[in-house]
Amino acid sequence: MSAPRNYLTEDNRLRSWFFTTDHKRVAVLYFASITLFFFIGGAAATLIRLELINPQGHLVTSDVYNRLFTLHGVIMVWFFLIPSIPNTIGNFIVPLMIGARDLAFPRLNLASWYLFMAGGLTTLYAMFAGGVDTGWTFYTPFSTMYSNGYVVLAVTGVFIAGFSSILTGLNFIVTIHRLRVPGLTWYRLPLFLWSLYATSVILVLATPVLAMTLLLVALDRAFGIGIFDPARGGDPLLFQHLFWFYSHPAVYIMILPGMGVVSELIAVYSRKEVFGYKFVAWSAIAIAGVGFFVWGHHMFVSGQSPFAGLVFSFMSFIVAVPSAIKVFNWTATMHKGWIRYDAPMLYALGFIGLFTMGGLTGLFLACLAYDVYVTDTYFVVAHFHYIMVGGMVTAYFGGLHYWWPKITGRLYPEYWARAAAILIFFGFNMTFFPQFILGIEGMPRRYHVYPPEFQVWHVLSSAGASILAVAYALPLFYLGWSLFFGARAGANPWQATGLEWQTTSPPPKHNFEGTPIVKRKPYDFTVKGKARAQNA
Amino acid sequence: MDNWASPASSLWPSSETAHAHSVDILFFGLLASSLCVLVLLFFLLLRFAIHYREGNARADRDHRIKKSWQLETAWTAATFVAFLGLFVWGARLYLNLSGPPANAEIIYIVAKQWMWKVQHLGGQREINELHIPINRPVRLIMSSEDVIHSFFVPEFRVKHDVLPGTSEEIWFNARKAGVFHLFCAEYCGTDHSRMLGRIVAMREPEFEQWLGHQDTTGTMGAQGKALFIRLGCSGCHGGNGTVRAPVLDGLYGKRVPLSDGTFRIVDERYLRDSILKPRAEIAAGYEPLMPSYEGKISEDEIVKIVAYLKSLGGKDTQP
Numbered sequence: 041m042s043a044p045r046n047y048l049t050e051d052n053r054l055r056s057w058f059f060t061t062d063h064k065r066v067a068v069l070y071f072a073s074i075t076l077f078f079f080i081g082g083a084a085a086t087l088i089r090l091e092l093i094n095p096q097g098h099l100v101t102s103d104v105y106n107r108l109f110t111l112h113g114v115i116m117v118w119f120f121l122i123p124s125i126p127n128t129i130g131n132f133i134v135p136l137m138i139g140a141r142d143l144a145f146p147r148l149n150l151a152s153w154y155l156f157m158a159g160g161l162t163t164l165y166a167m168f169a170g171g172v173d174t175g176w177t178f179y180t181p182f183s184t185m186y187s188n189g190y191v192v193l194a195v196t197g198v199f200i201a202g203f204s205s206i207l208t209g210l211n212f213i214v215t216i217h218r219l220r221v222p223g224l225t226w227y228r229l230p231l232f233l234w235s236l237y238a239t240s241v242i243l244v245l246a247t248p249v250l251a252m253t254l255l256l257v258a259l260d261r262a263f264g265i266g267i268f269d270p271a272r273g274g275d276p277l278l279f280q281h282l283f284w285f286y287s288h289p290a291v292y293i294m295i296l297p298g299m300g301v302v303s304e305l306i307a308v309y310s311r312k313e314v315f316g317y318k319f320v321a322w323s324a325i326a327i328a329g330v331g332f333f334v335w336g337h338h339m340f341v342s343g344q345s346p347f348a349g350l351v352f353s354f355m356s357f358i359v360a361v362p363s364a365i366k367v368f369n370w371t372a373t374m375h376k377g378w379i380r381y382d383a384p385m386l387y388a389l390g391f392i393g394l395f396t397m398g399g400l401t402g403l404f405l406a407c408l409a410y411d412v413y414v415t416d417t418y419f420v421v422a423h424f425h426y427i428m429v430g431g432m433v434t435a436y437f438g439g440l441h442y443w444w445p446k447i448t449g450r451l452y453p454e455y456w457a458r459a460a461a462i463l464i465f466f467g468f469n470m471t472f473f474p475q476f477i478l479g480i481e482g483m484p485r486r487y488h489v490y491p492p493e494f495q496v497w498h499v500l501s502s503a504g505a506s507i508l509a510v511a512y513a514l515p516l517f518y519l520g521w522s523l524f525f526g527a528r529a530g531a532n533p534w535q536a537t538g539l540e541w542q543t544t545s546p547p548p549k550h551n552f553e554g555t556p557i558v559k560r561k562p563y564d565f566t567v568k569g570k571a572r573a574q575n576a
Numbered sequence: 577m578d579n580w581a582s583p584a585s586s587l588w589p590s591s592e593t594a595h596a597h598s599v600d601i602l603f604f605g606l607l608a609s610s611l612c613v614l615v616l617l618f619f620l621l622l623r624f625a626i627h628y629r630e631g632n633a634r635a636d637r638d639h640r641i642k643k644s645w646q647l648e649t650a651w652t653a654a655t656f657v658a659f660l661g662l663f664v665w666g667a668r669l670y671l672n673l674s675g676p677p678a679n680a681e682i683i684y685i686v687a688k689q690w691m692w693k694v695q696h697l698g699g700q701r702e703i704n705e706l707h708i709p710i711n712r713p714v715r716l717i718m719s720s721e722d723v724i725h726s727f728f729v730p731e732f733r734v735k736h737d738v739l740p741g742t743s744e745e746i747w748f749n750a751r752k753a754g755v756f757h758l759f760c761a762e763y764c765g766t767d768h769s770r771m772l773g774r775i776v777a778m779r780e781p782e783f784e785q786w787l788g789h790q791d792t793t794g795t796m797g798a799q800g801k802a803l804f805i806r807l808g809c810s811g812c813h814g815g816n817g818t819v820r821a822p823v824l825d826g827l828y829g830k831r832v833p834l835s836d837g838t839f840r841i842v843d844e845r846y847l848r849d850s851i852l853k854p855r856a857e858i859a860a861g862y863e864p865l866m867p868s869y870e871g872k873i874s875e876d877e878i879v880k881i882v883a884y885l886k887s888l889g890g891k892d893t894q895p
Contacts, residue, residue, distance in 0.1 A: 102766050175763050181740060182723040186689070186765060270741020271870055273853065276724060277739070310628070316644045341726065342737045343744050346674045350667050357659040364655045365648070371617060372647070374624040376637040381629070389621065396617060400610040403659070407666030410602055412673065413733040416726060416761040480603075482589050482730025484761045487769035491757070 046449065046546040061146035062549060067132035067447075069153050070123060075516075077119040077160060082512065084112035089471075089505040092498045097489045105488040106173040107189065113176025114167070118198050119160045121428055122290065125297035126243075127156070127208055129439045130236050132447055134212060136540035136547060137230055139221030139556045144214040145207075152207040159201025166193035175486060177287070180268035180279040184260040192262055195254040202251045205293075209243030212236055221539070223558035227321075230538050230562045231307075231314060234321040235300025238328035242289045242296075246332070250286035253279065280342055284335035292331040295395075295427055296324055298435030299366055302388045305438050306370045308536045309385035310377030313563035316369040323362035330359040340411045349408055356406035363399050367392060382534070383457035387438030390465045394430025398423055401476065419479020425472045434464065437515065444519065445529030449546040452526060456518040463511035470504025537563055589730040592756060592777070593748050596733040598669055605665060609658060673734065676747035680715035681708070684796070684879045687738045688721040689764055690771040693876070697883060699792030699799060704773040706758065708750060709783040715747040717844055721875045726762035729775055735761050741852070743844050750777040800884025803877055807869070821866065822859050826889040833860040847882045 047064045050056075057065060088108050091099045100108070131149065135142050143149050166172055172189035174182060183191050216229075216237050257279070259265050266272030268279045307314045314320055336344060336352030370392055379385070401423045405411050414420065437460075444452050474497040483494045490498070532541040543552050591597045627635050641647070683706070686693040694702040708714045718727055720740040727746055728735040731754075736746040758773035778786060793799065804810055812821035827842050834840055835858040849856060851873070854866035873881075 102769065106763075106766065106768075173765070179724060179763070182763070182765060186723050270739075276741070311630075312640075315641075316648050319644070319648045340670075341735050342724075343739055343742070346671060349670065353667060353670075354663055357663045358656075360659060361652060361655050365652055367617065368651050369648075371620050371624065372641070372644075374621070374628060376635070376640045377624070377628050378630045378637075379625060379628050389625065392621065393618070396614065400613060403610065403662060404603075404606050407602065407606060407662055408670030409599055409666045409668075409673070410606060411666075412670065412735055413599055413730075415735065416728070480588070482728075482757070482759070484728060484759045484769075486763040489769045 045548065046544065047549045048449070048546050050549045059150070061142070061150055063131050063135050063143045063146065063149055064447075064547065066149050066153055067128050067130075070127040070131060070156070073153075073157060073160065074120050074123055074128060077115050078512075080164070081112050081115035081120055082509065084108045084115070086505065086509055088112060089502040091488070092490075093495075093502045095490050095492045095495050095498075102488045103173060104171075106175075106486070107167070107171035109486060110172045110175050110189075111167045114163060114172070114194065114198065116428075117176055117290070117294075118201055119156075119163070121294045121432055122205060123156060123208075124294075124432065124436050125301060125439060126212070126236060126239055126293075127152075129301070129436075129443055130212065130297065131208075133443060133540055134215060134233065134236060135219070136446075136543065136551055137233055137538055138216065138219055138224055139539050139552060139558070140215065140219035141550045141552070143211050144218055145211050148207050149211055152204040152211070155207070156201050156204035159197045159199070159204065161197075162200060163194050163197030166190035166197060169193075177283065178254070178257055178279075179283075180257065180260070180276045181270070181274075183257055184268050192258045195258050199251050199254045199258075202247045202254075205243045205247045209240035209247070212240040213244065216240075221556055221558060224539075227318065228558055228561055229321075231303035231317070231320055231324075232297075232300035235296045235303070235324045238324040239293050239296045242293050242328050242331065246286045246289040246293070249282060250290075253282040253286065256282075277339075277342060277344065280339055281335070284338045285332075288335040288338065289328075289331045291424075291427070292327050294432050296327060298391065298395075298432040299324065301435045301439035301442075302370065302391050303366075304538070305384050305388035305442055306373050307563040307565075308442070308534055309380045309382060309388070310374045311380075311535075311565040312373055312377040313561065313565065314369065315372035315375070316365075317561075317563075319365055320369050323365045326362040327359060330355065330362075334359050337406055337411070340408060341415055353406055353408045353411075357403070360399060360403060360406065363395075367396055367399070381458075382441075383452070383454060383461050384438045384442035386458055386461040386465075387434050387441065390461065391431055391434045391438065394426050394434060394465075394468065398426030398431055401426065413482075414479050416485055417479040418475040418483050418485055421485050422472045422475035422479060425475070430468055430472070434468075437461070437464070440515070440519075442534070443540075444522070445533045446540055446545045446547070448523055448526070449529055450522045450526030451529045451533060452522045453518050456514065460511055460514040460518070463507065463514070467504055467508035467511045471501050471508050472504070474498070474501040474504070535565075537565065589757075591733065592731040592750050592752060592754065593733070594751065595669070595672060595748065596731065598672075599733040602665060602669060606662060609662065673747070676715040676745065677713045680713035680747055682715050682717060683708070684883065685716050685718040685727065685738065686721060686875050686879060687718065687725040687727070687760070687771075688875075689723065690760070690767040692727075692758060692760075692771070692773045695796060695876075695879065696787060696790075697796050698787055698790075699795045700787055700790035701792075704758075705776060706773060707776045707778060707783060707786055709780045710750045710753055710777045712780065713747055713749045715745060717743050717745055717879075719743045719848075719875055719879065723764045724762050725760045725764050725771065728759040728761035729756055730759070731756040731775075737762055743848055745844075750775075753777050753779055753782075795887075796880050796883035797887035798884075800880035800882070800887070803881055804884055807873065807881075809881070812866070819865060820862065822862060824885055824888055828886045828888065834858060835860050835862070835864075844882060844886075847885050848878055851878060851881065 091097055170190045172194045174187050256267050260268050266274045268274045268276050303314055334356045336348050337356045340349050441457055478497045529545045531544050539556055591600050684695045692704050694706050718738040720738045725738040727738055732748045734748055736744055754777050756775040758775050760771035812819040813824050831839050831841050852870045855864045858864050
């Protein structure tokens with residue numbers, strides 16, 4: 041094959057991969073790593089769902105069950121969801137979208153992958169050597185004084201991985217500020233970049249608080265400094281404040297990149313510019329900003345003052361407004377468009393539906409008196425899976441398919457991809473919708489055994505999970521197949537407008553021949569069926 | 577005891593308090609507003625998705641909406657106003673939960689891995705069962721011996737965390753006799769899912785009868801008084817010791833001046849804190865001499881001493 045040399049074929053010795061500073065190769069390293077973590081976390085979820093078919097839980101002991109949901113949560117949150125879109129798609133696409141040769145700090149980028157792997161393997165070791173039974177939230181004083189798991193090792197792993205997050209955020213912020221090609225003003229940036237920019241700000245500001253909190257947990261557990269121990273003048277609630285000060289913004293770290301991907305997909309497959317571009321762009325910044333002032337909505341029944349509860353409830357309603365704005369604008373974008381239903385668009389539509397469900401049920405939880413009833417029940421479990429899995433993971437798959445031709449130079453098989461998208465949508469709803477009902481019925485979360493009246497919904501949920509498991513495994517096979525047998529993709533198979541589509545697929549090592557110059561807004565699909573590229 | 581014998585096997589837990597009923601109405605309010613948005617959105621999505629598909633070249637695509645700010649302002653404002661309404665609704669109902677009525681029956685709860693210990697003021701004890709009278713507010717004063725637990729009764733639509741080192745409260749007023757689930761809702765370790773209990777709501781005469789049939793070793797106040805003497809508290813606080821310490825008669829519910837110039841209402845939490853962290857908030861005019869009882873006194877004992885101090889009179893006096 042006489043394909044031009046690209047970043048994949050440049051040099052294929054092993055050390056050229058492990059010491060690469062090419063953002064595209066680092067992205068590929070991340071793809072491989074988070075796929076591994078996704079399936080480990082998924083395996084734990086599968087065991088949990090199998091276990092819950094029976095109200096008496098005959099498959100594993102309570103201690104094992106508690107370790108399973110902790111493993112699932114810790115791995116999925118810190119080693120899949122948080123790095124998912126930013127470190128894979130973002131790493132690959134950000135420099136291409138702004139016409140740069142690489143990120144601002146290529147070596148820091150590689151370092152952040154090593155930190156991520158060091159953290160991930162440390163945590164994984166803790167999970168398998170003896171397990172951790174605290175839940176992903178590490179609530180004190182249980183985690184510091186009563187848990188009999190490998191808490192210190194697990195939080196050390198998350199602590200290390202946190203620095204990977206910080207470095208990535210820093211890299212993106214500097215890159216987007218400094219490395220845009222001439223003519224690419226802020227309001228000509230694709231919305232994916234606005235989202236990633238907002239995400240990066242949260243990564244840089246919030247992650248240090250997590251690091252500090254986990255350090256205190258480790259010190260308290262290892263040396264008994266007593267900061268969270270009431271018997272020594274400590275305060276267990278302090279932990280919750282610190283933890284959620286990071287972990288609520290972390291929810292936006294997880295969902296904002298998904299919103300960015302969906303903005304791209306809706307525009308490209310409707311062949312229309314995003315409706316209300318500036319509103320969508322600034323709503324990402326608004327979410328990132330206001331998102332720092334809502335952490336107390338995790339603590340309405342924790343014993344914080346009722347007045348704090350009022351403020352946090354109000355702020356939580358406020359932070360939902362910009363999300364609503366995005367949903368309305370995506371819908372308006374489709375109005376009078378030329379809509380195509382390639383697999384990425386199916387994922388994008390799935391995202392809008394599932395994210396809206398997750399967002400609306402978020403209002404139930406922001407609403408004080410109702411939250412008092414359903415907090416710490418399956419309602420919460422269902423709600424955040426609609427956002428994290430129905431939203432974020434769906435957007436990740438949408439983005440993965442959309443940029444797959446650019447990343448690999450091959451087209452994925454369209455029918456398989458559509459089938460997987462549809463199967464994921466139905467499997468997901470079947471898994472998690474029954475959990476809303478369980479919550480409304482009053483079933484508490486993190487229950488290994490449960491009263492039999494809840495069983496029917498658990499069985500339904502587990503049945504859905506088996507469909508979902510198959511659906512999530514499908515892309516592994518057909519995308520793997522397409523790596524070797526897929527049709528060659530041209531530079532721009534979707535007739536999209538972004539700069540990343542102006543270079544060959546896969547891109548050459550330094551991304552562009554010459555420096556592109558941008559002369560127009562993104563998403564300028566003025567000619568039907570053909571895109572006018574941003575630099576045309 | 578068979579906790580699995582489900583007291584409420586219907587799909588939807590019955591609402592057994594006036595508050596629970598209001599929460600259900602709030603739920604329907606939230607559900608109705610959400611459905612309005614969902615139906616409108618899904619209708620538009622479907623309509624656009626079908627009508628403006630690429631294959632339908634005949635769809636009118638001229639006169640696309642250009643000026644967007646009017647629409648943006650409109651839907652942002654509408655969303656905001658709707659959210660504000662829901663916020664106020666939920667908040668008002670929530671504030672009802674923070675002030676228990678003065679005539680409430682007080683019952684003490686001590687949670688530990690993995691059981692609920694109950695003590696009535698008369699000294700009657702229960703484990704994983706809580707007998708309550710109906711048509712009378714019940715106020716639970718709750719603390720934990722170890723980790724954080726959460727007291728959750730689905731039929732009452734209330735839940736509150738139970739923390740170590742401090743006391744938290746919850747109250748409700750059951751309308752009908754019956755047996756209801758008590759769940760621990762905050763993950764607390766190995767047997768979290770087995771930390772269950774039953775709420776037995778009884779009519780007043782039957783409740784009094786039940787109380788009368790339980791073995792007790794004196795009321796909580798009497799037991800607390802014995803402890804008060806045994807632990808040496810009365811040596812200083814008894815009024816005739818050599819060390820000058822505040823007299824505690826009639827103290828509960830009063831507003832007392834502190835040495836730092838502020839004031840503090842004497843409530844459950846202040847009494848508890850004064851035993852465990854006596855130097856944190858010193859009553860004005862006294863030397864910080866009292867030793868801490870942290871670690872020297874069990875959760876059950878603290879609860880009894882507090883009950884005794886409250887029985888010494890003051891506002892909302894309890895027998």
